[in-house]
Amino acid sequence: MNAGFKKAVTLEPDYAEAHNNLGTALAAVDQRDEAILSYTEAIRLDPGYAEPYNNVGIELSKQGYASEAVEYFKNALQYDPGYVDARTNIGLALADQGEYALARSHFDKALSIEPGKKEALYGLGLVYLHTGDSSRAAEHFEKALLLDPDYAEAHHNLGSLFAMDGQYGKALTHLEKAVSIDPDFAMAHENAGAVYYAMGNTSKAVEHFHEALRIQPDQFELQYNLGVILANQGSVDQALPHFIEAARLLPNSAEAYAGLAQAYWALGNRKAAFETLDEVERLDAIMAEQLKKKLGIDS
Numbered sequence: 612m613n614a615g616f617k618k619a620v621t622l623e624p625d626y627a628e629a630h631n632n633l634g635t636a637l638a639a640v641d642q643r644d645e646a647i648l649s650y651t652e653a654i655r656l657d658p659g660y661a662e663p664y665n666n667v668g669i670e671l672s673k674q675g676y677a678s679e680a681v682e683y684f685k686n687a688l689q690y691d692p693g694y695v696d697a698r699t700n701i702g703l704a705l706a707d708q709g710e711y712a713l714a715r716s717h718f719d720k721a722l723s724i725e726p727g728k729k730e731a732l733y734g735l736g737l738v739y740l741h742t743g744d745s746s747r748a749a750e751h752f753e754k755a756l757l758l759d760p761d762y763a764e765a766h767h768n769l770g771s772l773f774a775m776d777g778q779y780g781k782a783l784t785h786l787e788k789a790v791s792i793d794p795d796f797a798m799a800h801e802n803a804g805a806v807y808y809a810m811g812n813t814s815k816a817v818e819h820f821h822e823a824l825r826i827q828p829d830q831f832e833l834q835y836n837l838g839v840i841l842a843n844q845g846s847v848d849q850a851l852p853h854f855i856e857a858a859r860l861l862p863n864s865a866e867a868y869a870g871l872a873q874a875y876w877a878l879g880n881r882k883a884a885f886e887t888l889d890e891v892e893r894l895d896a897i898m899a900e901q902l903k904k905k906l907g908i909d910s
Contacts, residue, residue, distance in 0.1 A: 627657035634666055643670050661691035668700055677707040695721050699731045711738045729758040733765050745772055763792040767799040774806050782806050790822070797826040801833060813844050831860040831867075838870050847877045858890075865895035869902050876906055 634649030647670050653663040668683035684701035687694055702717035715738045721731040736751035752769040755762050770785030783806055789799040804819030820837040827833065838853035854871035861867055868890040875884035888908075892899035903909075 625656055627653040627660050627663070630656065631660070631663045631666065634663065638666070638670060643673070646670060659690050661687040661694050661697065664690070665694065665697040665700060668697070668704070672700070672704050672707070677704045680704045681708075693724055695725045695728055695731075698724070699728060699734060702731065702734045703737075706734060706737050706741070709741075711742050714738055727758055729755045729762060729765075732758070733762065733768075736765070736768060740768065740772070745775070748772060761792050763789045763796055763799070766792070767796065767802070770799070770806075771802055774802060774809075779806050779810050790819075794822075795826050797823045797830075800826070808840060813840060816840060828856075829860060831857055831864070834860060835864070835867055835870065838874070842870065842874060842877070847874050850874050851878065863894060865891050865898050868894065869898055872902060873906070 630649045630653035634646040634653065637643075637646035637649060647667055650663040650667045650670075653660060654667075664683045664687035668680040668687065671677075671680035671683065681701055681704045684697050684704060687697035688701065691697070698717050698721040702714040702721065705711075705714035705717065715735065718731045718734045718738065721728050722735075725731075732751050733755040736748045736755065739745075739748035739751060749769060749772050752765045752772070755765040756769070759765075766785040766789040770782045770789065773779070773782035773785065783803060786799050786803040786806065790796050790803065793799070800819045800823035804816045804823065807813075807819060808816035817837065817840060820833060820840070824830065824833050824837065834853045835857040838850040838857060841847070841850035841853065851871070851874045854867060854874050857867040858864065858871055868887050872884050872887035872891060875881075875887055884906075888899060888902065891902060
């Protein structure tokens with residue numbers, strides 16, 4: 612597909628739509644920097660062409676540049692105020708920045724133009740979720756799912772709401788659905804693991820935490836929490852590398868070093884345990900004293 616769009620650009624190098632289409636094809640195969648260059652060229656050729664502004668905004672949002680993305684979405688809306696995708700996308704970017712009132716105004720506008728816009732319904736759900744109205748959040752996630760039963764993000768957030776309410780069975784229905792739709796959805800795996808752990812199903816919890824770490828190996832909380840779970844079930848040898856990684860990821864975490872010290876102690880490596888205890892004491896003297904008492908070590 613890329614070859615065809617590249618040929619179109621070669622044949623008509625001043626055709627903005629061809630550059631925009633090439634950018635879309637590149638983005639689809641994760642060549643995101645090249646995609647942005649193609650969209651930018653489309654904008655240069657036709658500054659009033661709304662779609663490439665929206666597409667640059669999408670790519671910037673995916674890279675975590677929400678404020679920069681907002682500016683591109685604004686440009687798209689300047690040239691096409693009825694552009695529902697750009698209206699929805701600016702709402703999502705603003706919600707990421709905590710600008711919930713402004714985000715809501717964009718979602719409402721998008722839905723006034725296209726009442727069945729699932730992403731706008733989902734966005735309103737996020738706004739209600741983050742402003743403390745759980746029932747209306749759930750209502751909007753459910754509306755989005757009626758339009759698209761395979762909307763992984765909506766399943767995840769609805770499942771998380773059920774989990775917060777202690778409705779673990781319903782929570783797992785949605786969280787498991789989210790990861791079946793998108794096996795690389797790290798947060799959904801993490802939250803499913805937390806629910807299974809709360810229900811006492813340690814093996815399933817560990818399974819989901821491992822999946823989350825496969826996707827996000829540099830997540831401190833995942834490494835530390837998996838270490839704690841494995842240590843608590845007696846698999847200290849398996850817990851050890853997770854505590855080591857947690858301490859590497861967050862060197863100022865007394866909790867990570869405390870977990871590591873206990874793991875070394877349980878495995879009989881007294882030298883490493885005492886060296887790690889020194890790190891705990893450096894970071895948190897009170898925690899170090901409590902840990903020494905727990906291990907039966909004289910101060």
